[in-house]
Amino acid sequence: MLTVLLLDDDSISATHTADDLTAEGLKVIKASPFSAVGAIKSAEKVDVAILDPGRNETGASQLIKDLSPVPVLIHAKHASLRTAVDLMKAGAKDYWAKPASIREMLPAIRRCAESKAAVDTTPQAVEAFVGKSKGMRALMSRANKAAQASSTVLIIGETGTGKELVARHIHQSSKRTNKPLISVNCAAIPETLIESELFGYEKGAFTGANAQRVGLIEAADGGTLFLDEIGELPASAQARLLRFIQEGEIRRIGSVESSSVNVRLICATHRNLIELENTDAFRRDLFHRINVLRLELPPLRERGDDIQGLTNWLIRRVASRLEYAEKSLSDEARSALNAHDWPGNVRELEHTIERALVMSEGEEISLEDLSLPITSKRNSAMSAAGIQPVPVITPDTSHTPHEPGAEELSLEDYFQRFVLENQDAMNETELAQKLGISRKCLWERRQRFDLPRKRKRGAA
Incomplete structure (x- = not known):
């Protein structure tokens, strides 16, 4: 409560x-x-x-x-x-x-x-986040150096790697720690509202502006502004943001006067801004303005030395939040965690631990409680550890997913098959609706599985 x-x-x-x-x-x-x-x-x-x-x-x-x-x-x-x-x-x-x-x-x-x-759990969270792997130690060393300056920081990493956690660590280790840290997810704010949220507006600036409103940049004056998923920022907001970075000034929508602000900017994205720049989806001059101190977060699959420490810390954290008793992991469960690829990174690991704590009935978390997908890589790792592997069920490609008797496909296999079989008859919006995902998610999965949409002959 x-x-x-x-x-x-x-x-x-x-x-x-x-x-x-x-x-x-x-x-x-x-x-x-x-x-x-x-x-x-x-x-x-x-x-x-x-x-x-x-x-x-x-x-x-x-x-x-x-x-x-x-x-x-x-x-x-x-x-x-x-x-x-x-x-x-x-x-x-x-x-x-x-x-x-x-x-x-x-x-x-x-x-x-x-x-x-x-904030209350940040010191402990950062301790668990650093881990023992070489890549994470190098990253946090660079983050500590970045915290001592006021330069703009660009954090790059896959979804779920902990980009906001690094931004919070930089802010709290800087001279601005007693000033506000304002976090903004650019992908979560509608394109029509992003400028008014960031820069504020004057009364009567547009329909519905019944009173003056302070923007998030102005609210962060003296502190830090964290722009997560900056690659989703619309072009109009990019131009206004560029002036704020260059001049340290903002102007509310509907105002004729500019005001100076002292804000440290930290940006993060999981997208390739250079590719977006080449397609004119992201301004080149803005990219070079924010690409001052660049920090790249390694994915969890490249941090094998950290998984055990992160798992133990997450069990304590999730058990405390759910008011559950802490539980240990069986040898099979620990081997499966070490062998998994973790496409969702640390966030996926946390959700896996939460699911296991809720579903497990004994005093120990078993392999079945984790509900991880069975892969040949996981079985190989378990065999090397002297643990009996689980048989891998290979889908029968002679059946479609909807036909009776078809073997159960993994979500990745089902996605690829569904897209390949239906993309000639459906547009991207229809495909996304049928799969129950957003168009953005559909595009990201196409990139991950190398399934570019082929243009029809004669299309513009």
């Missing part, structure tokens, strides 16, 4: 807000904003604080710093743009004018609580 510290001198407003939060399943602690907040913080496990600063802006800014690392959300009766900007610069995570709906505030409350939980 999340615990919210509600700091509001207006007893009527505080009671209404507390009742609404309690109805959503949250624990609420009410207190006066400028009383013994430090004692409450020490005595209670507080996940998020909601503050009405009243007219004491200076005291509110100091209170935000005193409450750190507890994230603070502002719910102000006397709202103004200047106060919002100053408090966001002081470290507040979001700002609403009263009366704001709890339904509107709840996503931000949960998001801030999750971010705090990640």
Whole structure:
């Protein structure tokens, strides 16, 4: 259960807000904003604080710093743009004018609580993330050097390798550690909203802009902005981002004035930006601006020395989160983990451990509890370890996947067969819908399995 510290001198407003939060399943602690907040913080496990600063802006800014690392959300009766900007610069995570709906505030409350939980476990997480492999030791050595500078960092690695974890480590090891770290997933924000989210907007700038809004870049002033999946950034936002990097200035949508910001930029992507640059999907000048300090994360399949340490750490972490007892691994299960290719990298390993903890019934996690796909590579590794391999079932290619009697195919084999058999009759959208995936995911899998779509003769 999340615990919210509600700091509001207006007893009527505080009671209404507390009742609404309690109805959503949250624990609420009410207190006066400028009383013994430090004692409450020490005595209670507080996940998020909601503050009405009243007219004491200076005291509110100091209170935000005193409450750190507890994230603070502002719910102000006397709202103004200047106060919002100053408090966001002081470290507040979001700002609403009263009366704001709890339904509107709840996503931000949960998001801030999750971010705090990640910060709380960061030292331990980084320790497990470093591992013993040569590639990871070299990477973290470069990351520590990058943390001492304010230069732009570009982190490249496959999905699930832990790019955000490296970005968080760089921020927390830098001189900006007491300033905000704002993380933005460029692929998760609709193209029509990405510019307004990053740069903010003025009242009346477009339909629905009923009030001024501070952008995420401005909210990160003095701290770090992490742009995950920057390869998904639309062209219009790329141009505006380029000016921010070059001049250190931003201009809200609908404004005629620019404002200076001091933000350290960290970018990450799993895509090949050089190929995107050659197809004009990514600006060449922007690529060279962000490709200053380049860090490449090795995939988990190249980190064999780290799998055992990561597995032990993930068992402790997942068991604690699920409130399950920690369990050991059987020899067969450990050999299977070491032999697996891990296309989903560390994220796939974590999900495998979580599935095994939930499904296992004994005191030990068995090979069956892992539910890993059977491959010849895995069997070879198990044979070398003196463990009886599992027979590999080869699909009968004389049947289609839909015919009775067909052997069960792996997901990879089914995907390739389905695409090859249907791509002449379906377009990409129809193929993706039939497979239950997005067009982007379909494109990525085509690249992985080397299945480019052949253009029809005479097509433009």
